[in-house]
Amino acid sequence: MHYFRHKGWEIAEREATPEALFLNRRALLGAGAGAIAASGLPAFAAEDSDPSASIYPARRNESFKLDRDITPEKLNAQYNNFYEFGMDKRIFTRVDTLKTRPWEIAIDGLIEKPFKIAIDDLLKKVQLEERLYRHRCVEAWSMTVPWTGFPLKQLVDLAKPTSGAKYVRFETFLDPKMGPGQKQSWYPWPYVEGLSMAEATNDLTLMVTGAYGKPLAKQFGAPIRLHAPWKYGFKSVKSITRMSFVAEQPKNFWQSLQSSEYGFWANVNPEVAHPRWSQATEEVLGTGNRIPSTLFNGYGEQVAHLYKGMESEKIWF
Ligand code: MTE
16 A cells, blocks of 8 residues: 655645646736736736747656645736845836846856856756745745756756865846846845755755746746745845855855844744744735744755754854
8 A cells, every 4th residue: 555654845635726727827827917917017027938938837746745825926926036126026027127048157166177058058958847845035924836947956966066065156147237226236246145065965955947837937036046945035046147166155145234134044943033023924925824934944854954963053044
């Protein structure tokens, strides 16, 4: 007899959003486009003209199930953090200046041979899959997203890091014409984030190139972003142009701006409050519900071992 043990972040199949509801992209987009047209706002950024459009949707990896419904695409695509395009959530209204082709990612630092790779060449070298992930922001809201991407480990293997590499440092583009928010000189542009090598090669760590069964909309961080679902959302750097393997722990964007509030690890812990936001509960966007948050955002089985013996350190912010 088959016995399937649910992990902390999984739920019974019957509770998951019916596939048709979110895979029916045309219907969703149709409804969204109507509402947006009526509001006079621009439609979602043009994924249809994306040269990688034909490779989506990717096969779903059924091991990754959710304990709540998928956040409707329309809501997710109109509630984003992407400071290169402004400080409010209405990034979708002004993200058109982001040009996602040509797009090259530099892979450098402590690896056998530094190289650059165009996004469409990279997409040919990796195995894409869809995963349903929770997404938890330090501002105490959460969403659930059908991401498409590939485990970062695949890219680490391509890069062939040397033994001195202890961390991976990610960088977003630096071009104030493309991201006018970068004209705000008090921010430490470009946006930088980092992971330890153990985190980067953990199976949960996803390089995301699509969402809702198609290439990433610009406001989600096209053409490629990170998602480490057990960490606060700010770790999930968008529109990546550079990945460097380094020996020292990189200082991230928010840490550089306000080290009293933000650190490197940023693992979700409902018992450790951020100076401005309690982390005990989260608003599940689109549901009207505020629910208790969970340690490592519910992914403890996969990642708690990475922090054994480090509990007294600042691993929560
Ligand atoms: N990446 C870049 N380059 N710029 C940003 O401002 N914001 C971060 C993260 N990645 C950000 C970024 C924050 S604070 C969050 S919560 C998530 O992206 C938001 O992702 P979403 O808009 O897909 O929900």
